[in-house]
Amino acid sequence: MLRYIFILILPIFFMTACSSFVQGGDTGWLKEYEGGDSRGSVYRLLKKIDINGKVLPVGTSVRVIIVTDSDWIKVYAYRASGNPLRDDRFLGLYLFKSDFPNEEFNREYFQKEFSKVFLKK
DSSP states (O other): HHHHHHHHHHHHHHHHHHHOOSHHHHHHHHHGGGGSSSSOOOEEESSSEEETEEETTTTHHHHEEEOOSSEEEEEEEEESSSSSTTSEEEEEEEEGGGGGGGGSSSSSHHHHHTTTEEEOO
């Protein structure tokens, strides 16, 4: 009997432990930055990204991939002409929960920070 109770409670624990500070509709809103079609939206890079000697210079056409977790949002960029599965991804924007006002996801704040690095073509 105790084993069945444990089996029922365990999934609830994991669901609450893995919750993101980006909720429901905001997740879909963030995915719109990646673009609705299979290739995604194209942006012009406003800042040079240099990761371990690999560089994406200012003005490079890129596409983005947005990843969220329980306390951060990462925006990766890769060359617009490239393949998202094979090409190098460059971390263009990294925001922590503590960066946001009241430690809650805020669309306006995200847009402001995103626009410092990327400009939609």
